[in-house]
Amino acid sequence: MKDYFSISQTAKIVDMTTETLRHYDRIDLVKPSKIDEWTGYRYYSQQEIVRLNTIRALRCMDLTLSEIKDILAYNDFDKIIATLKQAEKSADEKIAELNYAKTKIQRARIFYESKLNGEQQSENIFIKHYPQRVILLSDTMETPTLDNLWNYHRHFYDQISEKRRNEFSFEDLAGIYEQNGLSRLFAICTRYSKIDGIKILPQGNYLCADCTEENREEIINKLFKTAKSKYNTSPEFTIQLIVLSGILQWNYQAQIYIPT
DSSP states (O other), rough: OSOEEEEHHHHHHHHHOHHHHHHHTTTTSSSSEEETTOOOOOEEEEHHHHOOOOOOHHHHHOHHHHHHHHHHHHHOOHHHHHHHHHHHHHHHHHHHHHHHHHHHHHHHHHHHHHHHHOOOOOOOOOOEEEEEEEEEESOOOOSSSSHHTEEEEEHHHHSOOGGGGGOOOEEEEEEEEEEETTTEEEEEEEEEOOOOOOOESSSEEEEEEEEHHHHHHHHHHHHHHHHHHOOOOOOOOOEEEEEEEEEEEEEEEEEEEEEO
């Protein structure tokens, strides 16, 4: 096994630049094992390579160089464990955020592919059966915006007390719930506990129709008329499920419950 590696060889091994290694040397984070007194060339041993790979992993968890330097200098195992646990949590949050963004990007891609293939949204009324759904109403948001829809999960988790957040999880679906003049954005729960804002949507058949922001009111009125004339019922609430269609736009599927 080779004892020493040049700075360029080391940079290639640990997938960093030579300037990064020089910077780490300057801030006393990772110093070369030896420096040739005649040429000034830096040489690294296996020990420094292990340290550099550790730093790269910690950097992926969004730790600063200062924090990493502290971790590597700790002799207290409890401090090391606590810091690494927090780093793991940050990494999990970053992974979740990336997966969430990936889902939005995939939906946008599918939307634009459908546009390219000439698929059109249908305003025809149809019946769809849904199982019981549990939703959490927003305490402040009434309608979707670009800001709140891109990361609406964060809003709903912030609405829940910190000690109870692990009791909740949500589908990647949002919508508008309207009843008695109240309009609130909602998230669909996959795990939940009883708190203010929880609503149970009954299992059963729903009258549905696709709509846009522009014709949403018209389509909902059409659903109400159909529910009254064909099913002799006056719905107590409406659901407008948000269908994220493009990067900067969304459509809806309006839904009205039809009791049996």
